[in-house]
Amino acid sequence: MRTHPKTLLVIVAEAALEKTLIRDARAFGAHGYTITDVRGGGERGEREAAWEADRSIEMKVICDDAVAERLAAHVLANYAPNYALTLFTAAVGVFRPQKF
Amino acid sequence: MIDPVVFFFLLGVLARLAKSDLRLPEALYEALSIYLLLAIGLKGGTQLAQHPLAAVLPQALAAIALGATIPLLLFPLLVRWGGLTRPDAASIAAHYGSVSVVTFAVGLSVLAQRNLTAEPHMPLLVALMEAPGIVTGIVLARIGAARRIAWGALAHEVVFGKSVLLLLGGLAIGALAGPGGLEPVEPLFVDLFKGVLALFLLEMGLVAGARVGDLKRAGPFLVAFGIFAPLALGALGAAVGWAIGLSVGGTALLATLAASASYIAAPTAMRIAVPEANPALSIGVALGVTFPFNITVGIPIYLQYARWLGG
Numbered sequence: 001m002r003t004h005p006k007t008l009l010v011i012v013a014e015a016a017l018e019k020t021l022i023r024d025a026r027a028f029g030a031h032g033y034t035i036t037d038v039r040g041g042g043e044r045g046e047r048e049a050a051w052e053a054d055r056s057i058e059m060k061v062i063c064d065d066a067v068a069e070r071l072a073a074h075v076l077a078n079y080a081p082n083y084a085l086t087l088f089t090a091a092v093g094v095f096r097p098q099k100f
Numbered sequence: 101m102i103d104p105v106v107f108f109f110l111l112g113v114l115a116r117l118a119k120s121d122l123r124l125p126e127a128l129y130e131a132l133s134i135y136l137l138l139a140i141g142l143k144g145g146t147q148l149a150q151h152p153l154a155a156v157l158p159q160a161l162a163a164i165a166l167g168a169t170i171p172l173l174l175f176p177l178l179v180r181w182g183g184l185t186r187p188d189a190a191s192i193a194a195h196y197g198s199v200s201v202v203t204f205a206v207g208l209s210v211l212a213q214r215n216l217t218a219e220p221h222m223p224l225l226v227a228l229m230e231a232p233g234i235v236t237g238i239v240l241a242r243i244g245a246a247r248r249i250a251w252g253a254l255a256h257e258v259v260f261g262k263s264v265l266l267l268l269g270g271l272a273i274g275a276l277a278g279p280g281g282l283e284p285v286e287p288l289f290v291d292l293f294k295g296v297l298a299l300f301l302l303e304m305g306l307v308a309g310a311r312v313g314d315l316k317r318a319g320p321f322l323v324a325f326g327i328f329a330p331l332a333l334g335a336l337g338a339a340v341g342w343a344i345g346l347s348v349g350g351t352a353l354l355a356t357l358a359a360s361a362s363y364i365a366a367p368t369a370m371r372i373a374v375p376e377a378n379p380a381l382s383i384g385v386a387l388g389v390t391f392p393f394n395i396t397v398g399i400p401i402y403l404q405y406a407r408w409l410g411g
Contacts, residue, residue: 014371016368016371016372020372037126044380045313045314045380046310048310049126050123050124050126050129050303050306050307050310051126051129051303051307051363051364052363052364052367052368053363053367053368053371053379053383054307055126079375081376082375082376083375
């Protein structure tokens with residue numbers, strides 16, 4: 001089956017940012033997102049998801065390259081200085097391009 | 101005599117420090133905290149039904165004022181003696197201005213163990229004291245800063261956050277049902293309370309034990325602060341409790357609330373409102389020092405404060 005190229009933007013962040021990230025993703029033109037609860041560690045220490053302030057999320061957004069770039073730039077500028085945050089992109093192929 | 105539930109907390113700390121693989125599922129933690137908040141609210145609510153609400157109002161206002169004032173007292177100390185930045189000092193002050201429901205639950209358990217009773221509306225005061233300290237802390241952090249605060253979103257976060265929602269919801273359900281109305285659910289919400297509290301404290305021990313690393317980074321000032329601030333705030337809370345005419349049990353609980361530091365509502369609110377504050381400092385001292393101190397040593401001391409004042 002033929003696939004169409006899109007960009008997958010993955011944002012791993014503190015759960016405190018969840019509502020803000022959803023709002024931002026919608027505002028920058030993403031059509032949808034998927035969020036899962038995750039655990040991990042980095043330069044700001046371990047985040048074990050044991051209780052409220054210790055939770056982290058992974059947000060996946062599949063969108064056009066330009067949308068991913070604008071959203072990533074906004075997230076990096078506004079939240080990266082003060083929050084535990086990891087961002088990366090990957091090229092993916094989707095079956096129904098109109099969905100994204 | 102230490103309340104046996106405290107030993108569950110110590111077991112959790114020990115397990116964590118010994119790097120045991122013991123880990124409570126997050127869903128259980130969530131379920132237990134919902135249970136505790138509802139149970140505390142319901143129990144207060146059934147008794148509240150028999151009391152005129154107008155008599156409660158002055159005490160409710162005093163509790164709100166107490167919560168709002170505490171950060172103003174702590175903030176200058178943290179900046180001047182602790183050498184902390186404005187956001188860090190404001191964030192820590194906000195954690196102490198707000199309250200810890202689990203510390204309150206241990207306080208209830210200690211009172212029950214000693215056959216002391218408290219005013220039925222104490223859970224209402226817990227709910228009312230969650231937010232004022234957080235608001236004062238945010239204002240302290242934001243004075244002189246250019247960034248605007250999204251008060252609407254924050255108010256939603258605090259008022260409809262699970263702790264205030266469940267405490268007030270429990271109180272309302274209890275009050276509507278009246279003394280006999282909750283009999284069918286009493287086996288769950290009353291009889292099992294202490295066992296659930298013990299299980300929750302085991303989890304809190306695991307969480308608090310994980311903050312030991314933060315304390316090394318926080319330094320000796322904050323560790324000392326985590327012990328002496330609650331002792332002083334407990335005395336202030338006891339004095340206020342006595343002044344507004346609470347019983348010995350009620351005074352001890354208000355002292356416990358004043359001495360306690362929030363670790364549910366405050367960390368979330370401060371993370372959103374004051375992102376530049378380092379959460380490792382505020383959570384490290386609130387959960388790593390003050391919470392263990394209060395449930396092991398502090399609460400019996402606050403009860404003693406109340407006894408001195410109450411004669």
